[in-house]
Amino acid sequence: MSASEKERENMSLYSVLLVDDEEEVFQVIMKKLDWEGMGFRIAGYARNGVEALEMAEELSVDVVMTDIKMPYMDGLTLCRKLKEQYQKIKVIIFSGFDEFEYAREAIKIEAEEYILKPINANELREVFERIKNNLDKELDEKRNIDKLREYYLESLPMLQENFLTSLIDGRIPEDSIEEYAKNCSLTLKGPYFVVTVLHISTTNPMEGALPIDPFLLAVSVKKLAEEQLAASEYDSKIVTYLGDGIVITQLPTEEAITRFTDCMDKICKMAKRVCKAKITAGIGHVCSGPEELQMSYLGAKNAVSYRVLYGNTRAINIAEIDPQENADLPWEEPFIQKIIKKVKVGEEQPLLDAIAEFTEKLAGSKMSLQRYRILIMELITELSRFGANNQINLEDVFGGNGDVYTRAMQLESTDALREWLCENCLKLQKQVQNERQDTTKSFVSKAIDYVKEHYADTDLGIETICGYLNVSAAYFSTVFKKETGKTFINYLTDYRMEEAVELLLTQNEKTYVIAEKVGYTDPNYFSYVFKKQFGMSPSKYKTSRMEAAQEA
Secondary structure: OOHHHHHHHHHOOEEEEEEOOOHHHHHHHHHHOOHHHHOEEEEEEEOOHHHHHHHHHHHOOOEEEEEOOOOOOOHHHHHHHHHHHOOOOEEEEEEOOOOHHHHHHHHHOOOOEEEEOOOOHHHHHHHHHHHHHHHHHHHHHHHOHHHHHHHHHHHOOHHHHHHHHHHHOOOOOHHHHHHHHHHOOOOOOOOEEEEEEEEEOOOOOOOOOOOOOHHHHHHHHHHHHHHHHHOOOOEEEEEEEOOEEEEEEEEOOHHHHHHHHHHHHHHHHHHHHHOOOOEEEEEOOOEOOHHHHHHHHHHHHHHHHOHHHHOOOEEEEHHHHOOOOOOOOOOOOHHHHHHHHHHHHOOHHHHHHHHHHHHHHHHOOOOOHHHHHHHHHHHHHHHHHHHHHOOOOHHHHHOOOOOHHHHHHOOOOHHHHHHHHHHHHHHHHHHHHHHHHHHHHHHHHHHHHHHHHHOOOOOOOHHHHHHHHOOOHHHHHHHHHHHHOOOHHHHHHHHHHHHHHHHHHHOOOOHHHHHHHOOOOOHHHHHHHHHHHHOOOHHHHHHHHHHHHHHO
């Protein structure tokens, strides 16, 4: 079987994470059943609850089977945290303790099953058969075409849809918005608003995804997003417009946008697993009234265009990736907007194509000389404004010999104009890329410097660093891994281990003291991480290094 065939087969199987601190238990459980025959695969195994919680996010598992008694985090605590973070995950608890309190707690935190050791193969098979039936039903509900059609007709009243799309298009007079909203049974209290564009990639569908009409796929994604947002703290309305899902959200504070960005990022990742769809959530600027939603929508569309840089299946907040982007910029011509967008995104050929499209349209337009001059001035003005907003030295782009407007007006044909624009826009694009790379490196450098200064803080994590940098976890994680090749948690662990080695070799301290100095409150967990990193305990590592030094 080829690698691609194996991957497709794995995608059709539900994934299981086994959690137990005794490795032989893994082996026994794995041998008891024909997992693939039942529709499951073992995605991995963890030796404690802390490790399992990290792996559950990384592996996107469907089922977690965990022991109760484990170091660092027990199975009941793990189950509680999994249910808090991943509503759809199924948890099976197995234990050697036949105590009523354990079973009652397992029921309270909505574990699927509570099984006593030693595990009986027939009983375990029956448990997984029940879980598979439940998982199948949940997937069928989301993929059933007839139900999706019915849901769409029932849940999207035409009156509300027309109002909301007209609102983001700026077609409703400001003094009429409140009355229109009331007539449509919509409440727009805010006090803050933001528009999100859910863009579905149809040109490069996921391998193994079932063929489905793009319209129905959009409905499936919309339903998933509505379910997740209904369970969140945000008051959101979702409509379908120009092939995309448009989410209009009311926020309690401006600062809530970072949490909302992370919420949308989780929805994108869930859509990949549940709907087999690649989704980009472009998030616009936060605004202070429904009359400003058109500008937030423009920012959201711009954010979606950055997926070629940051990838799809994630949320992209325009205020984070392009702080200088002006949401109030009144684009007067669509081709000017297109050229500016292509300069921003950073790909050479699409920019050249946009310029060619502009000059071809210009050549066949039969416009007056006066209108031609105004149009060229508009384009150069927007390019200059964009460069200035991004701290670009415009003399490095357009040159310092004479007035740039005069030089552009003196070009004798649209072909000459196209060559001039290509040359200068490519320069501008390169300058923007360099500035963005410098900004990104500075961003990551701040995070690394913060780790170096605060690695001993036991509470240091993604939430802390994102609070310090004032960005969402989704954006931070993407940028940090892109620049360093590591997740933030892996980088922090590696740095703490480097410092631990230095302390081990230079100071005569107990292991628990060193653990505390590098940010670990539990010396046993510190030893576990150290052994996982270096293959031996801290004391053995120190002894081996000292012996090696003496021999040398």
